[in-house]
Amino acid sequence: MLIFAVKRLAVAILVAITVSLLTFSMIYLSGDPAMALAGESATQQDIENIRRVYGYDKPIVIQYINWLGNALVGDFGHSHYLKTDVASVIFTRLPVTMTLGAAALSFALLLAIPLGVLAAMRPNTLIDRIALTLAVIGQALPSFWFALIMIYWFGIVWGMLPITGSASWLNFVMPSVALGYYVTPAVMRLTRAGMLDVLSSDYIRTARAKGLRPVAVLFKHALRNAVIPVVSLAAVQFGFMLGGSIVIETIFAINGLGQLAWESIQRADLPMMQAIVLVLACFYIVLTFLADLLNAFLDPRIRVG
Amino acid sequence: MENHILNVRNLTVDIPLPSGMLHAVQGLSFHVDRGETLAIVGESGCGKSLTSLAIMGLLPKKAIRTADLLELAGEDILNATESRMSDIRGSLMGMIFQEPMTSLNPAYTIGNQLIETMRRHRPVSVDEARDRAVFLLEKVGITAARSRLTQYPHQLSGGLRQRVMIAMTLMCGPDLIIADEPTTALDVTIQAQILLLLAELQKEFDMGLILITHDLGVVARVADRVAVMYAGQVVEEGSATQVFGRPTHPYTQGLLDCIPIPGKTERGKHLGSIPGIVPSLVGNLSGCRFADRCQHAMTDCSAADVGFRPASEVGHAYRCLLTPEQSAQNAAKLGAA
Numbered sequence A: 001m002l003i004f005a006v007k008r009l010a011v012a013i014l015v016a017i018t019v020s021l022l023t024f025s026m027i028y029l030s031g032d033p034a035m036a037l038a039g040e041s042a043t044q045q046d047i048e049n050i051r052r053v054y055g056y057d058k059p060i061v062i063q064y065i066n067w068l069g070n071a072l073v074g075d076f077g078h079s080h081y082l083k084t085d086v087a088s089v090i091f092t093r094l095p096v097t098m099t100l101g102a103a104a105l106s107f108a109l110l111l112a113i114p115l116g117v118l119a120a121m122r123p124n125t126l127i128d129r130i131a132l133t134l135a136v137i138g139q140a141l142p143s144f145w146f147a148l149i150m151i152y153w154f155g156i157v158w159g160m161l162p163i164t165g166s167a168s169w170l171n172f173v174m175p176s177v178a179l180g181y182y183v184t185p186a187v188m189r190l191t192r193a194g195m196l197d198v199l200s201s202d203y204i205r206t207a208r209a210k211g212l213r214p215v216a217v218l219f220k221h222a223l224r225n226a227v228i229p230v231v232s233l234a235a236v237q238f239g240f241m242l243g244g245s246i247v248i249e250t251i252f253a254i255n256g257l258g259q260l261a262w263e264s265i266q267r268a269d270l271p272m273m274q275a276i277v278l279v280l281a282c283f284y285i286v287l288t289f290l291a292d293l294l295n296a297f298l299d300p301r302i303r304v305g
Numbered sequence B: 001m002e003n004h005i006l007n008v009r010n011l012t013v014d015i016p017l018p019s020g021m022l023h024a025v026q027g028l029s030f031h032v033d034r035g036e037t038l039a040i041v042g043e044s045g046c047g048k049s050l051t052s053l054a055i056m057g058l059l060p061k062k063a064i065r066t067a068d069l070l071e072l073a074g075e076d077i078l079n080a081t082e083s084r085m086s087d088i089r090g091s092l093m094g095m096i097f098q099e100p101m102t103s104l105n106p107a108y109t110i111g112n113q114l115i116e117t118m119r120r121h122r123p124v125s126v127d128e129a130r131d132r133a134v135f136l137l138e139k140v141g142i143t144a145a146r147s148r149l150t151q152y153p154h155q156l157s158g159g160l161r162q163r164v165m166i167a168m169t170l171m172c173g174p175d176l177i178i179a180d181e182p183t184t185a186l187d188v189t190i191q192a193q194i195l196l197l198l199a200e201l202q203k204e205f206d207m208g209l210i211l212i213t214h215d216l217g218v219v220a221r222v223a224d225r226v227a228v229m230y231a232g233q234v235v236e237e238g239s240a241t242q243v244f245g246r247p248t249h250p251y252t253q254g255l256l257d258c259i260p261i262p263g264k265t266e267r268g269k270h271l272g273s274i275p276g277i278v279p280s281l282v283g284n285l286s287g288c289r290f291a292d293r294c295q296h297a298m299t300d301c302s303a304a305d306v307g308f309r310p311a312s313e314v315g316h317a318y319r320c321l322l323t324p325e326q327s328a329q330n331a332a333k334l335g336a337a
Helices: A002-029 A033-038 A044-053 A060-072 A086-121 A126-140 A143-157 A170-199 A202-209 A214-251 A257-267 A270-298 A300-304 B048-056 B082-088 B110-121 B126-139 B158-170 B188-204 B216-222 B240-245 B250-257 B299-303 B324-336
Strands: B004-017 B020-033 B037-041 B064-066 B069-072 B093-096 B176-180 B208-213 B225-230 B233-239
Touching: A002 A060, A002 A270, A002 A300, A033 A044, A086 A126, A086 A170, A086 A214, A086 A257, A086 A270, A126 A170, A143 A170, A143 A214, A170 A214, A202 A214, A214 A257, A214 A270, A214 B110, A257 A270, A270 A300, B004 B048, B004 B208, B020 B037, B020 B048, B020 B208, B020 B233, B037 B048, B037 B216, B048 B093, B048 B176, B048 B208, B093 B158, B110 B126, B110 B158, B126 B158, B158 B188, B176 B188, B188 B208, B188 B216, B208 B216, B216 B240, B225 B240, B225 B250, B233 B240, B233 B250, B250 B324
Parallel strands: B037 B208, B037 B225, B093 B176, B176 B208
Antiparallel strands: B004 B020, B004 B064, B004 B069, B225 B233
16 A cells, blocks of 8 residues: 555656646746836847846756745746736735636536446436436536526525625625536436446445345445546546636636636736646646545555555 | 245246347256255256246346246245345355356455455455354365465365355355355366365255256265256256156156266166267257257157146156156166166
8 A cells, every 4th residue: 555655656647747848838938038027119138138137047957946945835937917926926816726626526516426326227227317417418518607597596696696796605605506516417327337337346236145234234234336437537527617716706706716727828927827837737737636545445456566 | 835935926037039039947946944955956958047047137138037936045036136145146046167266256355355255245354254264264174374365366275265155155155155166167076175165065054955967976975866968948846856867858768877876876788878969959849858868758849848747746846748657667677668
C-alpha cells in the first residue's frame, strides 16, 4: 500500500511539474510580454525598462526557476490589472469555487449513485427508464442553458432562490445543481453498468448462498466493487466541473475563481491567469491522487500495482 | 423418512424463453440422509446445477419452480418466505460453487467473509467467530490459518480458495452441503484432495452432502448413492455399488463405457462414446428423452413418457422399458466389445 502510494505520488509530482512548465510558457504564447505590457504608444526605451523590471531579459530557464520558486511559497507576482498581489486575490476567491465544486460534486454523486443502483436492481423497468431519460437530458443539455431555465423559474417566476452572488448557501443551490447535473449522466450510467456486472458475479451468488440479507449483499458486497470505476470517473469529472465553473460563476455572478479567470482572460492579466491555471491544475492532480488512494483502499488488487 | 435431511418430491424447474418453455428439471424426486453423500451425475445442461439452485432458493427470477414436497430437516422450504430462506441458507444448508476463483469477494479479506457468515446467523462475538474460522481453516487443511485471515482472495491459489469456501459453508455447522462441481475448475492433483476432504468432513460433522459432478471417477470414490440425470430427469438411481456395478439404464451404461480403466482398457482400442447430442428441452416433451441416442430404442420408447421402475435389487431404480435382464445382457456385450 505504501509503495503504491509513493508511486502514485511520484506520478502526481511529475504531472504537476509538466503543468507548471506549460503554465509558465503561457506568457510567451502571445508574443513578447514586455511589448504587450508597454502598450501601443510605448518607446523602445519603455519596453527595455519593462523587460528589465519584470525580469524578462534573463534566460528563460532562470525565469522559470524564479517563477516556480516564488509560486511554491505562494508568491504568484503582481496582477497587471488589479495592481495587487495575485496570491491574495486567488485565496479569497478559491474557497468560493471549492464550495461550489464540492456542492456540485456531492449533488451529482448523491443523485447519480442511488439512481444507478436502483436502475441496476430493476433493469428495464420504469425506474430504469426514468433514470435513462434523466441521463439523456443531462447529457444533451448545455449547463448554461439549464442554468438560465432555472434562473427563470426558480429565481424570477417563483422567486424561491436568489439568482446572483454568493452571500448565503441558498445562492449556491442553483449553481451547484446546474454544474452537478452536467456530470450526473456519466456517473449514473457507469454505476448502473458496474452494478449490473457485479450483481451477476459469482461472489454475489456466494453472499446470497451464505444467507446474507439483501441490504448487506447490496451495500457491503456489490456497491463497493461497483463504485471503483466510479471513483476514478468522479475525479475526472471534478476537473471538468472546475472548467465548467467559469461559465456557471459568470452566469450566477459568483465571485469565485471561475469568474476571476474569465475576467483575467479579458484583461490579458497574465500572472493572474497563470496562477489560476496552476492552482486549479494542482487541485485536479491532488484529487486524482486521492481517487487512486481511495481505489486502492476499495480494491486490494490495485494496491499491488 | 424421519432421518431424511432433505426430501425432494416431484421438483420441476421451467424457464420461459422466447422460443417456448424450457423444461430444465422434470419431476425430480430424491432424498438425502444425515451422514450420506448423494452424487448427482450427468452431462452439462442436464439440470444438475438448476436443481441445486432450486433447493437453495437461488434460482434466477424468471425460473419457475414447482414441487410436491421440498423439506429440509422436516421444515417446508418450498413455501418458506424469502426472509426465512435467507435464515436457512448458510445456517442449515450451505453451497460450494464451481468457480473458486470468482466465488469470493475480491474486496474483503477471507477472515472478514468467514466471520460475517457466522455473525449473520449466530449470536457470537467477532473473536468467537474468528476462533471458529481458524479452527475450520485448519480442518480444511490450510496451514498458518490465523495469518491467512488477513489475506485477500487474490493472494490465494484456486485450491486454497475452494478450501476457504468449504470452511465458509461449515461456519454454522449446517445439516446439508450442496457442492456443485466443486473440483471442475481445479488442477487434477488438487481435485482428489478436495473431494476426499469433503467426504471426510461430511462424515466428521455428520452432514448430508449432495455432490454434483460429471466426473464418474470421483463419484465412485466418495458417493453412497448416485442419481444419474439426463435431460432434466433422473434416469437411474441406486447405491454407488449398484449403479456402477450393474448399470441398468442404457445411458448409464454408455457413460461408464466412456471411461478408460487403467490396466483393463487396452491400448489402441477405441473408447466408447454416446452418439448424438442432448435433446432440446424447449416445448412439449414426451417419450424417453434418451431414445434418439439409444441403440436399443424401440417404437414404444417414443410413444409415451417412461416411468421409473425398480431394478432387481432394493433401492436401485431406473427409467427404461428394458427389463433388468435385458439390460444386464446389453451391459455384458458392452464390456466384451
